[in-house]
Amino acid sequence: MEKTLPKIVRKTSPYLRRPKASVTRMMRDVTIALLPVTFFAIYKFGMAAIMIIVLSIGAMALTEYVYYQIVDKLDGEKFKLKNKSFSLYNFSVVTSGLIYALTLPDSTPWFVVVLGAFFGVFFGKLIFGGLGQNVFNPAALGRVFIFVSFGTMMSYNVDSVAGATALGMLNNNHFDISVLNNFTLINLFTGIGIPGSIGEMSAVLIILGGVYLALRTSFEVRIPLTYIGTVILLASAVAIYKGLGIWYPVFHVLSGGLLFGAVYMATDPITSPITKGGRIYFGFALGVLTFFIRIFGAYPEGVMFSILIMNMFVTSFDYYKWTNQQITKKQKIIFGIVVLVTVVITIVGVSYVG
């Protein structure tokens, strides 16, 4: 009996691939890590949260879908219901939409949600060529767009005595300890009984998500660590200088969108540098910017702005003459000096402000 032998085809080495690695796995992990925060938001805000989340994801996915269909049409391809570039299949658009939704306050009007989602995904991602090409984090771009354009329409629905968010109050008087009378650390840590955006409040759930991502190695743990570490360092320096005590740095970490931004937005691999060193400097720069905007800026919150600003500098972090796969001794020394100088600048600045 004549056996049919398999055809021999030619390929180039290597012939193996890491079995478990895939973009889908990475993006799905981020979505899974966001689930506790999402459930907490729904538990706390009910229908309002569900509406915001559904609208955000829906608007982003629809924008992307329509965009790719139009692009394919222009390229002269035949219309297919299932578009090949559409990133719903690898969870990327779901992740963006969910992150965006969770940064919004619960009272955001529906058209603002949709507008921000559209702006974020279109100008943040599609215009640059889709997944992997974007300069800005789509979620952060959409959030900042509506924050700047429709800021007055979004007030925080407050269920405690205070009339503003913790950071909002602190913005009026930077070093007023009495603020903390309204917000106990337990409140800030669990997210119960404090105002804020629907997903940013519960520090413990965000950290839980972060730990999950770290265990699954689906994000770069150096960025949130240096980011939060830098804020703690600068806040501690200010606290020591002003004699404010331990509550001050802890308060800075737990309030506002810092944890959420550090864990879910700054770590977006597409909009962060690719080397180990670059990622550490990136996290440091984010921390400095966030703290400076909070202390010296007009806005109470600086996480979104600092992420967008640093997104622009990612290409410089990756400039071929400046990058190095390993962190050299020279880099360590320069980085140490930069950290010291930053601390000094902060203290000098605070002495003028306060």
Added chain:
Amino acid sequence: MIKKSRQVRDYKALDKTLPTLRYVNPDEVFIHLQNNRCKTYDVYVKEGDHVLLGEVIGMRHGGFFEQPVHATISGTVGKISKKFHRTGRKVDAIQITNDFLDTFHESVVDRTDEEIKKLNQDEMVEIVKDKGLVGLGGSGFPTYIKLGTKEKIDTVVINAVECEPYLSSDYRMILEHPGEILEGLRYIMQALNAKKGLIAIKSKKTPLYEVLTQLLKTRYKDLNVEVAKLGNHYPQGWEIEVFKWALGIEIPHGELPMKYGVIGFNVTTTYGIYQAVKHNLPVYERHFTVNGDAIKFPQNIRVRVGTSVKKLIELSDGYDETQKEVIVVMGGPMMGTSVVSDDVVVSKTTTSVLIFKNVTYKEEPCVRCGSCVYSCPAHLEPVQIMNAVKRNDKEVMKGLEAFKCIECGLCAYVCTSKIHVTDYVRKAKRLVG
């Protein structure tokens, strides 16, 4: 997955435990007259001549060296025809039909231990040169040039790491011939006047460690040889990684390890040196792995140099017939060459043939996760080089030192998006060389 990952699944379970099959009497062998280093050749025999095992039948001419070609069986010389070499090129090969007598040539005489003790470096180099010994791990670099180094060598390192997945021929080699390898190491140390020897193995290969230490404790008490357990990652077998892990010596790109007082030999080469010095034999047999996920019975075979790979695949029950397409790889799965036909013959430097199912990986856009940057053993940034290749920006390719790439394939292996990064880096390497 964003992480430094040099763990490569090794798929060695089955064929590692099986004893090596002896297949030393092929009907005919084809001996390469050209290889990747030697383009021209002379033949000293003509069709119909009767040759003996170990007889010099020709001479390969390389750029700066010459390599004698030896008959690996006794028999009748046939025609010169084109056969595939492991590098994927078609080269001239001379056919010898076996007379199944295995008559050794008169040059094949054993040296006594006293004779060997008296040999100095130059004589040793002469023997190794006469027997045409080259780096048998796959490099094919002439061993006599290495052995004839004028630098002062402190440590001789035997590289038995075999970090490529699927391959286990070196593993079986040590298990079955530990004494010969230690003896070969003794000759090298004698030639180079080195004080210390070191055998580098992966730390999970406990049987090898036990075999070697047992022998060192008993029969080779006088040898100052240490068995070093190195890491289990890939590419631990890269010479520079071996030196770094075993001795803590970091050798910069482009410099020879001899300058730093160390020299590395592959374990099969060491066995070859033993054969050459002790028995005055050329490399006429070698351990050969047949493995892969589309072969029915993976195993190690001891073969004559010049045996047809097709025959060896048949001996391993052939291809998996459920597959429509297979990939035939000469060498390891990470760095080996894919050939267009199984009409390949085993040369001295061929370690294995692997048959894989033709899996097409779906490439997704790069998400800049940085896994390739974290994992690269040569400290490059493969993704940046890839982007530079896409833009055809030669200055950046040079700036990113693409020429340092060792083509280990790890960047493509770890890629989250399953992009063939290695191909891009290889292209950059060719462009800026």
